[in-house]
Amino acid sequence: MTLGATITPEGIRFAAWSSSARRLWVSIFDDTGALETDRLELNPEGGGVHALLVSGLGDGARYGFRADGDYAPERGLWFDPNKLLADPYAVEVDRPYQYHWRLAAKRNEGADTAPLMPKAIARSLPKPVPPQPPLFRPGGLIYELNVRSFTKLHPDVPETQRGTIAALAHPAVVEHLKRLGVSAVELMPVTASIDERHLPPLGLSNAWGYNPVTFMALDPRLAPGGFKELRDTAAVLRKAGIGTILDLVFNHTGESDRLGPTLSLRGLDAIGYYRHQPDGRLVNDTGTGNTVACDHPVVREMVLDTLRHFVRFAGVDGFRFDLAPVLGRVDGAFDPEAPLLRAIAGDPVLCDRVLIAEPWDIGPSGYQLGNFRPPYLEWNDRYRDDVRRFWRGDADAVGVLATRLAGSSDVFGREGQPASRAVNFIAAHDGMTLADIVAYERKHNDANGEHNHDGHNDNLSWNNGAEGETDDAAIAKARFDDQRALLATLFASRGTIMLTAGDEFGRTQKGNNNAYAQDNAITWLDWAGRDQALERYASSLSAMRRAFPALSDTHFLTGKPADASAIPDAEWLTETGAPLGETEWNDRDRHRLVMMLGDSGGSRLAVMVNGDRRQCVFTLPVRDGYEWRPAIEAQPVDLARPLPGRSVNFMIERRAAQSRNGKGL
Secondary structure (H helix, E strand, C coil): CCCEEEEECCEEEEEEECCCCCEEEEEEECCCCCCEEEEEECEEEECCEEEEEEECCCCCCEEEEEEECCEEHHHCEECCCCCCECCCCCCCECCCCCCCHHHHCCCCCCCCCHHHCCCEECCCCCCCCCCCCCCCCCCCEEEEECHHHHHCCCCCCCCCCCCCHHHHHCHHHHHHHHHHCCCEEEECCCECECCCCCCHHHCCCCCCCCCECCCCCECCCCCCCCHHHHHHHHHHHHHCCCEEEEEECCCCCCCCCCCCCCCCHHHHHHHHHECECCCCCECCCCCCCCCECCCCHHHHHHHHHHHHHHHHHHCCCEEEECCHHHHHEECCEECCCCHHHHHHHHCCCCCCCEEEECCECCCCCCECCCCCCCCCEEEEHHHHHHHHHHHHCCCCCHHHHHHHHCCCHHHHCHHHCCECCEEECCCCCCCCCHHHHCCCCCCCCHHHCCCCCCCCCCCCCCCCCCCCCCCCHHHHHHHHHHHHHHHHHHHCCCCEEEEECCHHHCCCCCCCCCHHHCCCCCCCCCCCCCCHHHHHHHHHHHHHHHHCHHHCCCECCCCCECCCCCCECEEEECCCCCECCHHHHCCCCCCEEEEEEECCCCCEEEEEEECCCCCECCCCCCCCCEEEEECCCCCCCCCCCCECCCEEEEEEEEEHHHHHCCCCC
């Protein structure tokens, strides 16, 4: 079935689905979206589809739906013809969604909501982007960014373009991404969303976009140039060798709980589109008030149509799914073989795309790390937490760190899987920034207006001797070194890695670990004040990673030669160069190790980790005809020089003649 507004030579065919509405209408508006010029009833066509061909309309027509039926919220029925409803298949809306109490008014207690609602705009779809394989491949570097905050203060981007998708195509931005070696940008939600109802009274707004209303339509604030803006930007990035991944939210909508606004799905068919308890209450596996019924066939097709839309017409590389277990819940229970998950992975348009799951929600058995099936990659929060614990100085950390560096086979090697599906990250949009991890022991979310009660309390962070900002030079140096160590650990990790925008140059949110409502300097990247020394180091790490493919390989390490080179794919050594034995692995206070990786050409990379406060000389095993050289130019050459405490160093072994001829890294 074809839903939404389809432009034909005869006019526009409007179609919507509802299994329980008695009547459905399409409201037509003038070019300003202010005046309703017509209200036409849709005809039932069977299977819950209501449709009507309206002649005389074409590209640019503004419209919305209305529905009538029983009004019994306790039974999941919210029909109210005074509520103008956004088309779930809208490809463009004429203005942003804004919360108003009348949108949540009970039937017969509020006026018509048309003046408060954006209008969908019917558009002729462009020619599909010529099919091209994704640029991103597992093992690459994903760069997570918030479109608005990323360029809001960028001095090289024209002011009129800052904070938009188009700004990502600016030459200065593209050059930064290339210098950092980004494989794909992951855009936090760019589809049309609405503020949570508690934010406007606080003078705040949702800066992240994880509260969607329409799944296909872009937010006009982020894409004032419409869908073409995303398409053109993705093309520019692709030309630069950078893929585009969209972070999409299919687990809930901005209609929230029973006190929330009626904007779209609720007014069309809440029973069909949302999951409910047997007593009629909304299921809240998302923590936002509602949960989309992704096991419903109509919802499943809507999700698939949305994904195909962005691939066909914008040419994106793939998707990250927020609270992804919701997409795999069947009758409330997570099933890795759920119809929607299988359909996405097997769809002819989507099967080669990058698919990334955030593998948890707050519903029953909601933590599903490692339980998705290939080809889904998964955000690896075990990696995040264990790396933080190691560098915080926790005991019993060295063995776990090795497991995380090697791809987390304990999580992703189940059922004989040969490769890791982990997306390794130390900091993400949700939580403390990389710089704040080493500067704050506690969250500082007072600006969110919830008396610091929101956000996680256990951040596995440390402050190096002072909480927050300080003029102490020694503390500042310790924090800089810790950031370098964290970045080095990330880039030394096998498989896919993710860096959040600005963490490469020390961005801070002043200890706020839940900055979703801070559309201001707390989240806007400070390009003028960035730590350029840290940024250069991050770029050097990325260059080293690209030059030594064993780091981005997703296959699990075996400790055995992978080919005729007779070099093991991995060895784990002490600082003296001896193999780590049972005694060393079980030493609760050990914070030193060497990960030695071999490549197919017979070379080796030594990742030397000194998590102690004390400096230490690391000794590496030597082979005849080979010599060790720094893998990063700025690092010391002399192996006899002590490695400072709380640092990571990289040495690469090449044939002596090759190294002398300048053909090493």
